[in-house]
Structure formats: structure tokens, C-alpha cells
Amino acid sequence: MTVPVASTSSVMIEARAVEKWYPNGFHALKGCDLEVRRGEVVVIMGPSGSGKSTFIRTFNALEDFQKGQITVDGIALSNDLRNIDAIRREVGMVFQQFNLFPHLSVIDNLTLAPVLVRKRPKAEVSEQARALLERVGIAEQADKFPGQLSGGQQQRVAIARALCMEPRILLFDEPTSALDPEMVREVLEVMQNLAADDITMVVVTHEVKFARHVAHRVVLMTDGVVVEEAPPETFFTTPAHERTRRFLDQIL
Amino acid sequence: MLRKLRHELFSTPGDGVLSLGLLSLLVLALVGFLRWAFHQAEWAVIQANSTLFAVGRYPLDQQWRLWLLTTLLVGAAGLSWGLLRAHPRSDREGVLWPRNDRVAAAVLVVLALWLPFALRLHPGIQARWWGLAALLLALRWLAGRHGRQLPSKLLRLVPLIWPATYIIGMVLISGGLGMAKVPPSEWGGLLLTLLAASFAILLCFPLGVLLALGRRSELPLLRWASVVYIEFIRGAPLITLLFLGQNILGFLLPGGLAPERIWRAAWVLTFFAAAYLAEAVRSGLAAVPAGQVEAARSLGLSYPQALQQVILPQALRVALPSMVGQFISLLQDTTLLSLIGLLELLGVARTVMANPEFLGKNAEVYLTLAVLFWCCCAALGLGSRALERRLDPQTIPSR
Amino acid sequence: MVLPSPPSAPDGAPPWWRDRRVVPWVVQAVVGLVVLFLIAFLLGNLVRNLTAAGLLLTWRWLSQPAGFDLAETIVPFDAGMPYWRGLLAGLANTLRAVVCGLVGATLLGTLAGMAAFSSNGLLRGLARIYVEVIRNIPLLLQLVFWYFVVFLALPNGAAALQLPGVVLAKSGLYLAGLAEGLRWQLPQLVNGVWQAPLRLSVEFAALLTGLIIYSGAFIAEVVRGGIAAVPKGQWEAAASLGLGWFTTLKQVVLPQALRVIVPGLNTQYISLAKNSSLAVAVGFSDLYSVAETTLNQTGRAVEVYLILLGAYLGLDLLISALMNGLNRLVQIRER
Numbered sequence: 001m002t003v004p005v006a007s008t009s010s011v012m013i014e015a016r017a018v019e020k021w022y023p024n025g026f027h028a029l030k031g032c033d034l035e036v037r038r039g040e041v042v043v044i045m046g047p048s049g050s051g052k053s054t055f056i057r058t059f060n061a062l063e064d065f066q067k068g069q070i071t072v073d074g075i076a077l078s079n080d081l082r083n084i085d086a087i088r089r090e091v092g093m094v095f096q097q098f099n100l101f102p103h104l105s106v107i108d109n110l111t112l113a114p115v116l117v118r119k120r121p122k123a124e125v126s127e128q129a130r131a132l133l134e135r136v137g138i139a140e141q142a143d144k145f146p147g148q149l150s151g152g153q154q155q156r157v158a159i160a161r162a163l164c165m166e167p168r169i170l171l172f173d174e175p176t177s178a179l180d181p182e183m184v185r186e187v188l189e190v191m192q193n194l195a196a197d198d199i200t201m202v203v204v205t206h207e208v209k210f211a212r213h214v215a216h217r218v219v220l221m222t223d224g225v226v227v228e229e230a231p232p233e234t235f236f237t238t239p240a241h242e243r244t245r246r247f248l249d250q251i252l
Numbered sequence: 253m254l255r256k257l258r259h260e261l262f263s264t265p266g267d268g269v270l271s272l273g274l275l276s277l278l279v280l281a282l283v284g285f286l287r288w289a290f291h292q293a294e295w296a297v298i299q300a301n302s303t304l305f306a307v308g309r310y311p312l313d314q315q316w317r318l319w320l321l322t323t324l325l326v327g328a329a330g331l332s333w334g335l336l337r338a339h340p341r342s343d344r345e346g347v348l349w350p351r352n353d354r355v356a357a358a359v360l361v362v363l364a365l366w367l368p369f370a371l372r373l374h375p376g377i378q379a380r381w382w383g384l385a386a387l388l389l390a391l392r393w394l395a396g397r398h399g400r401q402l403p404s405k406l407l408r409l410v411p412l413i414w415p416a417t418y419i420i421g422m423v424l425i426s427g428g429l430g431m432a433k434v435p436p437s438e439w440g441g442l443l444l445t446l447l448a449a450s451f452a453i454l455l456c457f458p459l460g461v462l463l464a465l466g467r468r469s470e471l472p473l474l475r476w477a478s479v480v481y482i483e484f485i486r487g488a489p490l491i492t493l494l495f496l497g498q499n500i501l502g503f504l505l506p507g508g509l510a511p512e513r514i515w516r517a518a519w520v521l522t523f524f525a526a527a528y529l530a531e532a533v534r535s536g537l538a539a540v541p542a543g544q545v546e547a548a549r550s551l552g553l554s555y556p557q558a559l560q561q562v563i564l565p566q567a568l569r570v571a572l573p574s575m576v577g578q579f580i581s582l583l584q585d586t587t588l589l590s591l592i593g594l595l596e597l598l599g600v601a602r603t604v605m606a607n608p609e610f611l612g613k614n615a616e617v618y619l620t621l622a623v624l625f626w627c628c629c630a631a632l633g634l635g636s637r638a639l640e641r642r643l644d645p646q647t648i649p650s651r
Numbered sequence: 652m653v654l655p656s657p658p659s660a661p662d663g664a665p666p667w668w669r670d671r672r673v674v675p676w677v678v679q680a681v682v683g684l685v686v687l688f689l690i691a692f693l694l695g696n697l698v699r700n701l702t703a704a705g706l707l708l709t710w711r712w713l714s715q716p717a718g719f720d721l722a723e724t725i726v727p728f729d730a731g732m733p734y735w736r737g738l739l740a741g742l743a744n745t746l747r748a749v750v751c752g753l754v755g756a757t758l759l760g761t762l763a764g765m766a767a768f769s770s771n772g773l774l775r776g777l778a779r780i781y782v783e784v785i786r787n788i789p790l791l792l793q794l795v796f797w798y799f800v801v802f803l804a805l806p807n808g809a810a811a812l813q814l815p816g817v818v819l820a821k822s823g824l825y826l827a828g829l830a831e832g833l834r835w836q837l838p839q840l841v842n843g844v845w846q847a848p849l850r851l852s853v854e855f856a857a858l859l860t861g862l863i864i865y866s867g868a869f870i871a872e873v874v875r876g877g878i879a880a881v882p883k884g885q886w887e888a889a890a891s892l893g894l895g896w897f898t899t900l901k902q903v904v905l906p907q908a909l910r911v912i913v914p915g916l917n918t919q920y921i922s923l924a925k926n927s928s929l930a931v932a933v934g935f936s937d938l939y940s941v942a943e944t945t946l947n948q949t950g951r952a953v954e955v956y957l958i959l960l961g962a963y964l965g966l967d968l969l970i971s972a973l974m975n976g977l978n979r980l981v982q983i984r985e986r
Contacts, residue, residue, distance in 0.1 A: 070534035080665035088552040113551035267771045473679040487964040489925035499952040504693045504701040584789035586856045629787035
């Protein structure tokens with residue numbers, strides 16, 4: 001079998017009939033389909049417990065699934081450790097709780113993975129890291145430690161850290177849910193700029209304005225299934241399904 | 253100041269009475285003790301046996317090797333201290349000579365000048381101690397001043413001087429390589445105490461970390477094996493394990509192979525400490541949020557890489573106070589070696605007091621030993637707190 | 652419900668060394684084999700060496716006469732009685748020391764721990780000094796200090812230290828108590844020998860003193876940590892209700908602190924039980940010292956060791972079980 005190589009087709013993530021049960025028997029994902037193309041920004045919304053975080057975490061093998069098929073960037077997500085490692089290199093993730101490494105400085109947070117995983121020389125990575133910090137607007141914090149930064153700054157560092165691995169896809173798991181309202185905007189701005197740079201993004205969020213202005217497609221998930229997918233214009237104004245309407249009534 | 257004193261001691265009538273009572277008791281005790289210390293006690297027993305206390309029955313003509321080792325250790329310590337001062341944490345630029353560091357240096361100078369006098373050591377030995385103290389301070393100053401100019405590749409090699417010194421030290425102590433061999437049965441006193449403690453501390457650390465990881469593993473066999481080991485060791489008093497080591501170890505090895513008693517005891521101490529250390533590291537591991545592993549894996553790090561770079565550094569920082577507590581216990585537990593016939597510090601003390609010339613001088617000897625142990629353990633405790641402060645990125649620098 | 656396993660790749664399963672379902676089991680198998688091999692190796696040597704020395708495992712020697720006396724014992728024992736009785740006497744002594752030690756250390760530790768929150772600065776300082784000094788000096792050193800420097804230096808006979816109800820002499824500690832006929836009797840000097848309803852040997856007294864003071868310091872830290880864990884707001888609320896310091900401590904803070912303290916006490920109690928084995932250094936005939944003598948006389952290392960291990964493990968389990976029960980009691984009060 002040949003070494004898995006990132007594909008050149010335009011489909012980045014292809015998930016078919018994905019089902020997941022937790023060990024206690026709970027049926028978290030009941031057959032989900034999703035297709036994400038290169039450069040697309042897909043926003044997944046839904047009530048809590050609908051399985052949206054679980055779903056995107058299957059894309060980089062942070063969660064297992066029992067049935068169905070997932071192909072990321074042409075590489076099949078299977079039990080092969082080599083495939084999983086290859087996928088994780090190409091997929092970056094930004095977490096709700098930031099999950100920065102508190103014992104490393106900001107610049108070290110960024111350079112750790114490229115040096116260890118992609119085996120690049122540290123000096124080159126440091127330069128790139130500083131450029132990325134500049135891009136997200138916190139270049140002057142490079143030598144500080146995460147504990148000394150505000151929530152919004154930490155999340156921006158987290159985004160820069162994911163970007164430093166030069167991933168082809170970025171996953172966002174409720175990136176602004178743990179932030180104070182003043183800081184939500186600065187993070188969403190960064191994400192908006194990223195979208196403008198043609199990076200493939202899958203974002204789980206409650207931020208309706210962001211979905212309206214930045215997303216190419218909005219997806220609704222409830223109870224472990226994908227209910228509706230549509231461009232934001234139609235999703236928010238003329239939803240096709242009853243459940244979508246009910247959900248929108250609650251949040252709008 | 254006076255107002256603070258009044259508030260602390262006499263804020264209520266009950267407190268006032270208590271304070272007066274305690275103060276009078278304290279004064280009585282102190283006066284009684286000082287009177288004994290200066291008039292009745294005979295401290296000659298310490299001075300006359302200082303070599304015994306220090307190195308046991310190590311042959312006199314070979315003791316130059318121990319001096320060489322001490323010089324190497326002092327040199328390594330001075331170098332490390334200076335380099336640590338020259339390279340503060342990246343967010344503390346400009347805080348080059350923090351206050352605690354200067355206090356420590358001052359205390360060292362005072363001790364180095366006063367102790368040889370107080371112990372009334374031989375002038376030749378006094379001179380050597382002063383030389384060593386001067387070496388330590390000189391290296392600290394030199395490395396502190398010029399440490400920044402050291403290229404980073406060389407800097408990375410510096411921590412290696414410690415394992416190197418340890419190995420050189422073992423060779424110096426035991427012999428070989430053209431030097432006369434000194435069998436372990438002749439190692440004693442403080443030398444043996446520090447040797448046994450350092451051996452056990454160094455080796456129990458990797459073993460303890462492995463056990464802690466095994467205890468938390470999801471693989472049932474690893475978890476079960478770790479639990480059985482840890483609970484078995486923690487259920488037994490150390491003396492019974494040492495006893496086991498002395499008597500049964502010979503039976504467990506093929507052909508009646510029986511290693512030296514000191515090595516048997518040192519290995520027992522190691523396995524003993526590893527079980528307790530595993531518990532301390534385990535609580536540290538539990539304190540690392542699950543999100544850290546997820547972030548590391550999502551960045552593409554393999555599990556061993558994530559362990560080494562992300563999980564263990566954080567876990568060990570959290571566990572540091574309890575780990576150092578274990579090391580302090582280990583240092584204290586070396587005294588149990590005297591119960592199985594090994595002549596470490598307490599064992600030497602017993603033989604000294606059995607000498608008819610020094611019969612009945614128990615109080616002086618035990619008090620000196622108590623002060624010695626207290627200083628070593630308290631120093632370890634202070635060092636641990638300094639290490640915690642350096643490693644904790646949340647601490648604001650003191651000045 | 653049976654969970655189906657994760658799906659395989661479209662082009663078949665990966666080789667075993669890259670298959671994430673297989674690798675963990677391989678690791679376990681390797682570790683298991685190594686451990687089994689080690690155990691088999693050691694046990695094999697053990698059996699072979701024991702057979703060669705004629706010391707194969709047997710328990711018959713336990714009924715042979717011991718041939719040594721015990722300095723003090725509450726189980727009647729002399730040199731003609733069998734070894735197992737001697738070991739039993741040792742166990743009884745250990746239990747005596749442990750029970751008294753636990754009670755004393757808990758009392759001392761609780762007082763010292765509470766003293767850390769006293770309004771009196773001197774008391775707080777003394778408590779702190781007590782803990783810091785005792786924790787950094789080895790227990791064995793403290794024990795031999797108490798025995799050789801303090802207790803053995805006590806005067807004897809008429810010159811003994813006489814306190815109300817207590818006489819401290821080199822021949823022992825004599826305490827007032829209830830004699831036969833339920834009369835309260837003080838220690839009396841009869842023909843130059845002290846007599847009293849309750850007598851502790853100097854060895855036992857030294858062991859107890861050392862254990863109580865040592866464990867007391869650690870228990871003080873546990874108690875202090877438990878009280879410190881109670882939110883400051885509780886103290887403030889009690890003060891605003893007009894409760895005094897001691898009442899606050901007793902009725903409000905301590906019950907909450909116990910939830911943190913009890914698990915810490917478990918560790919300290921087990922530690923004290925194991926530390927009682929150092930009695931051999933002060934000449935008190937506890938289980939370990941009897942076992943050591945037995946081993947020296949019979950050479951039966953493996954059996955004696957198994958007995959020792961079993962006894963101390965049993966003691967630990969007993970203490971843990973009791974403390975877990977106490978823990979549950981303390982936790983239930985929440986709802």
C-alpha cells in the first residue's frame with residue numbers, strides 16, 4: 001500500500017453515514033453526512049448535546065466512530081496509525097478552552113509541533129511563528145506565558161499555533177464560547193481574516209453574525225443527525241425544515 | 253511594631269495569660285538548655301570523631317580522593333548556580349540578581365567562615381573548607397557575569413556535568429583505574445548517608461514515573477501490575493523490606509550470588525521510594541487537564557512526544573512539592589540502615605558512643621546529628637520552593 | 652449492547668504494527684511476558700537455593716520452643732513456649748503501641764493544627780516551629796534520643812521525678828489509676844521499688860513519645876490543611892452571627908474540615924503503624940523485633956518474612972477499612 005499523500009481534488013472532508021456510540025450505550029451520532037470543499041467555510045450550529053462537537057472531533061480522530069466512512073484530504077480515516085498521523089498533520093484544531101501549554105512561552109507553544117512533527121529547523125519555524133503572531137495581532141506577547149494573557153489573546157495564540165503547522169483544514173470547536181463578550185469580537189475578526197485567505201474551515205459556533213457574513217454553508221445538527229444544510233442567505237431566512245425553524249426561533 | 257506585638261500576643265485576657273505562660277516556659281527551657289550546652293556538655297566527642305562522622309572507616313591515605321570529589325561537586329554547583337543566575341526565565345529580563353539569591357550567598361559565606369572554627373577542625377582541613385567555599389562563590393560570580401556569552405549548544409551540555417560528576421564520584425569512591433580499591437564495607441558516615449540517599453533518589457525517579465504512568469494506563473495488565481507493586485510496597489514497613497533485602501535477596505539470585513550489603517540496601521531503598529514517588533507523580537498527572545493531551549495529539553504529536561513535552565513537564569511541576577517531600581523522607585530513611593548493621597551517620601554515632609572514652613555523651617552526639625539532618629532537609633525544602641518559583645510562569649518576579 | 656469495532660479502511664486492515672486496535676494488546680503482552688519471566692526466574696532461584704540449604708517452606712518450626720524471653724508482654728510468654736506464641740506476643744505489643752500512639756498523635760496533632768489558627772501570635776509561631784523542626788529530623792534519631800538521652804537518664808527510686816499522679820523513673824512510668832476494689836490508687840514507693848496500678852516500661856514510653864510527637868507534627872499539617880480548605884466566608888459568617896473563635900471552630904469549621912482531613916489521616920495512621928516497627932531500636936519487643944530474633948535463631952527467612960508482611964498488610968487494611976467507614980460518615984453529613 002502506498003504512503004498516503006494529500007490529494008489535489010477539491011473535496012477536503014468527506015463523511016458518509018457516520019455513527020458513534022459511547023461506551024455507556026449512548027448513540028451520539030446517528031448517521032451523519034458532510035462534504036467540505038477546499039476553501040469553504042462551513043458553520044455547524046445546533047442545540048447543546050446535538051453531537052456537533054463530537055462530529056468534528058471525528059475528523060482528526062480525537063473521537064472514534066463505529067460505522068460509516070470519513071476521508072480527510074483523500075486519506076481514509078481508519079485504524080491505520082500512519083493514516084491517522086498523516087491526517088492530524090493536515091488538520092488543525094482550535095478548542096473552546098484554548099488548551100495552550102502553560103509551561104511553554106507563547107513562541108514555544110507555536111514552534112513545538114513543527115519542530116518535532118515536521119522536523120523543521122527551529123530558527124525557520126521561529127521566524128514563521130513571529131509572522132503568524134503578527135498576523136493575529138499579538139506579536140509583542142511572543143515571550144510571555146499563556147497565564148499572563150487575556151482569554152481573547154490566548155485564543156488568538158491558539159489559532160496561530162494551529163496555523164503554524166500549515167494545516168489544510170482548520171476545525172474550530174466553539175472557539176468563542178469561553179470568552180468574555182468584549183473579547184469575542186477580536187477572535188471572530190481573526191477568523192474572518194483567515195476565511196478571506198481561502199483556508200478551509202469547519203466552525204462549530206453559536207455566533208449567528210459570523211455565520212451570516214463569513215460562512216459559505218450553514219449546517220444544523222440536532223440529536224446526532226444533520227438536519228439541514230444551506231447557504232446562510234436561505235438558512236436564516238427561509239429554512240426548509242421545521243426543526244431548523246424551531247431552532248432559529250430560539251436563537252434569533 | 254509594639255502595637256503589632258500587643259495585638260498578636262495580648263488581644264484578649266485569655267491570650268494574655270497564655271502568652272505570659274508560654275513565654276516564661278520558653279525562657280526557662282532556653283536558659284536551661286544554654287546552661288547545659290555551655291557548661292556541662294562536652295563537645296570534644298564531635299571534634300575528636302569528625303572524620304568518622306564524615307566518612308566512616310574510609311582509609312586515611314585514600315581520603316584525598318574524597319576531597320577531589322568534593323571539589324568537583326563544589327565546582328559543578330558553583331557553575332550551575334552562576335549559569336542559572338545568568339539565564340533568568342524569558343519573561344524576567346533584567347531581574348539578574350534577585351534578593352533571595354543574594355541572601356543564600358550571604359548565609360553560605362557566614363557558615364563557611366564560622367563552622368570550621370566552631371567545630372575546631374584541624375587547621376589544614378579548615379583551610380581546605382575555606383578554599384572550597386571560595387571556589388563556589390568565585391565560580392558563581394564568574395558564571396553569572398559571563399554566562400550570557402556562552403553559545404547555546406554549549407549551554408545545553410552543561411546539565412550533563414552532574415551525571416558525569418556522579419559517575420566520576422563513584423569511581424573515585426570505590427577505586428579502580430589505577431587507584432586502590434576501597435570496598436563498600438569501609439564506606440561510612442555522612443559519605444554513606446549521602447551516597448545511599450542520592451543513589452535511591454536518582455534511580456527511584458524514572459521508576460516512579462513509569463509506575464505512575466502504568467497506574468493510569470488504560471491497558472488493564474499494566475495498571476494491575478503497577479497497582480500490585482505499589483500497594484505491596486506501601487503496605488510494608490521499610491525495616492522489613494531492608495530485612496528482606498539482606499536475608500532473602502541472596503536466595504533470589506542464581507547460585508547464591510550475593511551483592512554487597514550496601515548495594516542491597518540501596519536497591520531496596522530505590523524500589524521502596526519508587527512506589528511512594530509513583531503516588532506523588534500520579535496526583536500530578538491527574539492535575540493535567542485532558543485538553544492538553546487533545547491539543548498535543550491534534551497538533552500531530554505522537555503519544556510519547558506528547559508525554560515528554562506537554563504532560564510530564566506539567567505533571568512534575570504540580571507534583572514537585574510532594575516529590576521533594578519523598579526525597580526528604582528518603583534522606584531520613586537512610587538512618588534505618590544502621591539497624592541492619594551499616595555504618596551510616598547514625599550507625600557511626602552508635603559506635604562512637606560505645607567507645608568507653610565517650611561513654612554517656614549521647615545527648616551531644618544526637619543533638620549534633622539532629623541539627624545536621626535538619627539543615628540538610630530544610631535546605632532541600634528551600635531549594636524545592638525556589639525551583640517551584642522558577643518553574644511557575646504565574647509568579648511575578650520578586651523584584 | 653455490543654459495540655461494533657471501528658471500521659476498517661476501504662482497502663483492508665493495516666499491518667498489525669500500525670493497527671491501533673492491535674498495538675495496545677501487543678504492548679501488554681510484551682510487558683506481561685517480561686513480568687512473568689522475571690517472577691519465574693526469581694521464584695525458581697528461590698526454590699532451588701532454599702532446597703540446597705535445606706530450608707524449604709514449612710510451618711512446623713512454629714510449634715517448637717522459642718528459647719528466648721521477651722522483656723515485656725501482655726500475652727504470657729517464656730522461653731519454653733512455642734515460637735508462634737512469641738510472635739503473637741510481639742503482635743500484641745505492636746497493637747498496644749499503635750493504638751495508644753494513634754490516640755495520642757491525633758490529640759496532639761489536632762491541638763497543634765488548630766493552634767495554627769489561634770489569635771495568639773506566639774501560639775501560632777510555636778505550632779509552626781514544632782512542625783518544621785520535627786518533620787526534618789529522622790524518626791529513628793528522635794526515638795533513640797528519647798530513649799537514651801531522656802528516659803534512660805531518669806533518676807531511680809526515691810529520687811525519681813514525681814508529678815501529681817505520675818512518677819517518672821528509670822524503671823518505668825507509674826500512673827495513678829483504679830486498683831482492685833475500684834479504689835483510686837497513687838504510685839507508692841515500697842521497699843525502694845515503685846508500685847502503681849498502671850506501669851509503662853521505659854522502652855514503651857520512649858516509643859510512644861517518639862511516635863506521638865513525630866506523627867503529631869504530620870497530623871497537625873493535615874488538620875491545618877483541612878481547616879485552611881474551609882472558605883474564609885464561613886469564618887466571616889460565623890463572626891457576623893456573634894460566635895466566638897472556639898465555638899466557630901468546633902461547630903462550623905471543623906465539621907467541614909473533616910471531609911478533607913479524614914483521608915489525610917488515613918495515610919498518617921498507616922504511617923504510624925509501620926513506624927512502630929522501629930521499636931527494635933529502643934528495645935521494645937514488638938512484632939518486628941520478635942520476628943528478627945526468631946529469624947536469627949531459626950534461619951527461616953521466607954516464612955518469617957511472610958508472617959511479617961501478612962501482619963502489617965492486615966493492620967494497614969484494618970486501619971484503611973475503619974478510616975473509609977469514617978470517611979463515609981463524614982461525607983454523608985453534606986446532604
